[in-house]
Amino acid sequence: MRSSMEMEGLAKIEHVGKPRVVIVGGGFGGLELAKALRDAPVQVVLVDKQNYHTFQPLMYQVATAGLEAADIISPFRQILKGQSNLCFRMAEVEHVDTTTHVLKTSIGLIPYDHLIIATGATSNYFGDAEMARHAVAIKSVEDAVELRNTVLSNFEKALQIDDVEQLNSLLDFVIVGGGPTGVEVAGALSELRKHVFPKDYREIDFRQMDIHLIQSGNTLLKGMSAEASQKALEYLQKFGVDVLLDRRVQSYDGYTVTLNTGEKLITRTLIWAAGVAGAPIEGIRPESLRKGNRYEVDTFNRIAGYTNIYAIGDIAAMVSAEYPEGHPMVAQPAIQQGRLLGENIVRMLAGNPLEPFRYHDQGAMATIGRNHAVADIKMLGKDYKTQGFFAWVMWVFVHLIALVGFRNRLSVFANWTWSYFSQERGSRFIMGKRRESVETTAKSAVA
Amino acid sequence: MRSSMEMEGLAKIEHVGKPRVVIVGGGFGGLELAKALRDAPVQVVLVDKQNYHTFQPLMYQVATAGLEAADIISPFRQILKGQSNLCFRMAEVEHVDTTTHVLKTSIGLIPYDHLIIATGATSNYFGDAEMARHAVAIKSVEDAVELRNTVLSNFEKALQIDDVEQLNSLLDFVIVGGGPTGVEVAGALSELRKHVFPKDYREIDFRQMDIHLIQSGNTLLKGMSAEASQKALEYLQKFGVDVLLDRRVQSYDGYTVTLNTGEKLITRTLIWAAGVAGAPIEGIRPESLRKGNRYEVDTFNRIAGYTNIYAIGDIAAMVSAEYPEGHPMVAQPAIQQGRLLGENIVRMLAGNPLEPFRYHDQGAMATIGRNHAVADIKMLGKDYKTQGFFAWVMWVFVHLIALVGFRNRLSVFANWTWSYFSQERGSRFIMGKRRESVETTAKSAVA
Known part of the structure; x- marks a missing residue:
């Protein structure tokens, strides 16, 4: 049933007589x-289904009780206050x-004059409906909080279990995908196992808690240097993480x-960090979609087949000799594309020639x-x-700087400092x- | 369906051969x-349906976007770590x-040798099922977060509304109950209206936003001094809060x-701060229950009719000439009863005479x-x-000191400092x- 509030007609947005730029999605790209x-002579309408921006690189820390959800999100109305040509609407x-x-x-x-699709990506289960139903993903803060609740509930439940297999089904974790998220979650869980949980759950023997990381290829952190991959594996x-290379999950x-x-592995918690796909919008011609549900765009981020519709960030595939599959689905290409597209829209309105996109790869870290x-840095050509302590300090520094808002930075810094010295998680x-765990008895029979 | 994990038999708790003291509820009383x-020669089993303690006096700030839920809660396993004779169980x-x-x-x-009921209180709608269904209470952090979501969603929706009555149904708030919670919520909403929302929702005319506070008696903050009540009303x-004294809500x-x-008032958000009642446990003889669902206890907090079952805090009514209805349902009596009962259990086990409870009223503030x-302080007899700025500084100081855990104190202090100077809410x-708002069209017809 549709409430009259959600009007069939026009959404109520002031008409200001300037070209209207509608941005769908306030992730790194859309926000930038x-x-x-x-200062452009346009009306900007930012549409997002949440009222806050999410700093995705730290989501795994919310999932592993290191940070609070509020530390890594920031309300759009707060970030964009004072931008008088912008209007935010929370909508799907x-x-x-x-x-x-x-x-x-x-x-x-x-109605729009220019439409920018910046909807990002979502988990890709490659058509495995059973996996989609049972696996836990970390694509939103709500996902991350759910994972945290699940992990902690597992331990509360484990206190009541005698049966060894049942106990292990609760204590063991399987992480699928050896990219940055998979590696970071595995590392964070191993820290919980070593420093935090033994104090919280003295009755549990933590030698029983296994963390399995499954990677389809023969290296972790694909796309980073051989040194980074190797060191990540060693760390x-x-x-004590059981890294299983050259394996794929067939079913769960x-x-x-x-x-x-x-x-075979037994676990009630399989964390899916294996693949993402773009989150396309209905109504854009399907021929514009490439592999992985990304829109094929030209060097000005225009979607193939349209003159006033653009895609940026994870949802855009700007194919080139250097990037035959499009740019990596991380923050930097999204930010850089968002910034350049903004400048290009200003150029376009002024009748000036546009600037083609060129990705400045600054490297990667985990x-x-x-x-x-581990860190591979590209600087001044x-x-x-570097790997180890110096890379870690750099990682901390870079992430604090990049966080939106003084308030988040302060809170995360305080949290990290406290965790570092106390070896606690707040x-x-x-x-x-x-x-909720599936029915135990039934599952025992299956296993 | 009952999972085999929730065993029909004994919960798995180590048997240590010492008298077992089971505490139900980890609020102020149970925790103390x-x-x-x-250091007592007993086994303490603390049972709570949450895995965290809640600092209830600041819950209204979570509801009004001033603090994050995590700022006012603290995991039991964190607070009580290192207490080797204690075992926590998350259970209903x-x-x-x-x-x-x-x-x-x-x-x-x-199984228990001594049972302490410290289950606190819950909202009392005096049998009005329609009210219970539609009103929003603030009795748990989850309630508080739900209220915050509701308030903010109202404003997001209001942006789409032209009809004046519909608009007011979203922008106006009715708070029922002029005790500390009602007064504090009304004040906090008026600050959001003045400093925060006008920047967030520039399209809305905030002269349209009304805050009504309904109190059945002729003064606010019943139980505090006449000066405090009067100043609270003036403030x-x-x-700009519309305080309606000597009124009762008949229906909503x-x-x-x-x-x-x-x-008649129109609102989609009625906040219930009018009454609470104890949360009793099934199996205790009903004759022990007094008005307001509180267990009648003697001066040693023993429930009438039992020798090894006690009640402390909001759920206990220790009737005396000075307190014919039992002590006020606030933190201090709970804390003091919890502490004394602990000492008395030690005395009992040692065969020493028990100490009867005497309430040290330290006053009240809002x-x-x-x-x-406003503050009424009792000190050294x-x-x-005092009212105004000095009372406010004292309020801030007392609440920071009382907060559980260094980490919460630091976070709340940082939040408050930031809010004070920026006039923002994080x-x-x-x-x-x-x-979710009820169906608009249908309701318009009703109104």
Whole structure:
């Protein structure tokens, strides 16, 4: 049933007589674009289904009780206050009509002159519906909080279990995907196992808690240097993570993980960090979609087949000789594309020639745990590779700087400092949604 | 369906061969009791349905986006770590069998030698089921977060509304109950209206936003001094809150509030701060319950009719000439009873005579907004009354000191300092549950 509040007609947005730029999604790309248009002679309408921006690189810390959700999110109305040509609307996009230039949303129709799709990516289970149902993803803060609740609830439940297999199904974790998220979650769980949980759950023998990281290829952190991959593997092994290379997950029924090698693992918590795909919008011609549900765009981020519709960030695939699959689906390409597109819209309105996009790759980093990180840095045309304590300090520094808002930075800095010295984790709350374990008895029979 | 994990048999708790003291509820009273038994020759089992303690006096700030939920809660396993004679279990209590001395819980049976009921209080709608369905209470952090989500969602929706009545149904708030919670929520909403929302929602005319506070008696803050009540009223009126004294709410259908005077108010958000009642446990003989669902206890907090079952805090009514209805349902009596009962259990085990409870009333305070609070302080046998800036500074100081845990104190202090100078509120996130407005069209017809 549709409430009259969600009007069938136009959404109520002031008409200001300037070209209207509608941005769908306030992730790294959309937010940067909105800011870049601050002084442009346009009306900017930012549409997002949440009222806050999420700093995705630290989401894994929310999932592992290191940070609070509020530390890594920031309300759009706070970030963009004082930008007088911008109007934010919290709404879900349902459809776009590209002939009449109108976006259909949960709060009504929004006509646009320029439309930018910055909807990012979502988990890709490659069509495995059973996996999608049982696995836990970390694509939103709500996901991260749910994972945290699930992990902590597992331990509360484990206190009541005698049966060894049942106990291990709760204590063991399987992480699928050896990219930055998978590596970081595995590292964070191993720290919880070593420093935090043994104090919280004295009755549990933590030698029983296994952390398995499954990677389809033969290296972790694909795309980073061989040194980074190697060191990440060494660190994880040193922290007692069971890294299974060259394996794929064939099936998961919520209890038994079956690998392509025939190996079986038992866990109630499989964390999916293996693949993402773009989150396209209905109404854009399907021919514009490439592999992984990303829109094919030209060097000005225009979607193939349109003159006033653009895609930036994870949802955009700007194919080149150097990047035959498009740019990596991380923050930097999104930010850089958002900024340039903002400048190009200003150029376009002034009748000036546009600037094609060129990606400035600044490198990549991943942290495995306290004092342990790997970093490949590109600076002034040179490549620097470093692993260990210095890389970790750099990781901390870079992430604090990049966080939106003085308030978040302060809070995260305080949290990290406290955690570093106390070896504690502050956010060990079970609050809100959690995965309920599947029926134990039935599952035992299956296993 | 009952999972085999929730065993029909005994909950798995180590048997240590010492008298077992089972505490149900980790609020102010239960937590203080657990701590007081730190060195006692007993096994302490603390049972709570949450894995965290809640600092209730600041809950209203979570509801009004001033603090994050994590700022006012603290995990039991963190607070009580290192207390080797204590074991925490997250579980719901279903029933107590007072003849076999066994507590039935969601994780199994827990035998006890001494049972302490510290379950606190819950909202009392005096049997009005319609009110219970439509009103929003602030009795848990999850309630508070839901209220925050609802308030913020109202404003997001209001941006789409032209109809004046519909608009007011979203922008106006009715708070029922002029005790500390009602007064503090009303004050906090008036600050949001003045300093925060006008920047967030520039399209809304905030002269349309009304805050009504309904009090059944002829003074606010019943139980505090006449000066405090009078100043609280003045401050609220200065902040533009419509205080309606000597009124009762007759009915609320989710849209129209009808008062006993026949007056009608329109709102989608009625905040219930009018009454609480104890949260009793099944299996305790009903004759032990007094008005307001509180267990009648003697001066040693023993429930009438039992020798090894006690009640402390809000759920206990220790009737005396000075307190014919039992002590006020606030933190201090709970803390003091918890502490003394702990000491008395030690005395009892040593065969020493018990100490009867005597309440040390330290006074009461309430804050109405930035720089405005009222305080009645009892110190060294003297009464001090103060209102305004000094009372506010004292309120801030007392609440920071009382907060559990260095980490919470630091975070709250940082938040408050930032809010004070920026006139901002940090936690303006809509995340998780919110009340969905009832069907607009239908309600318009009703109104």
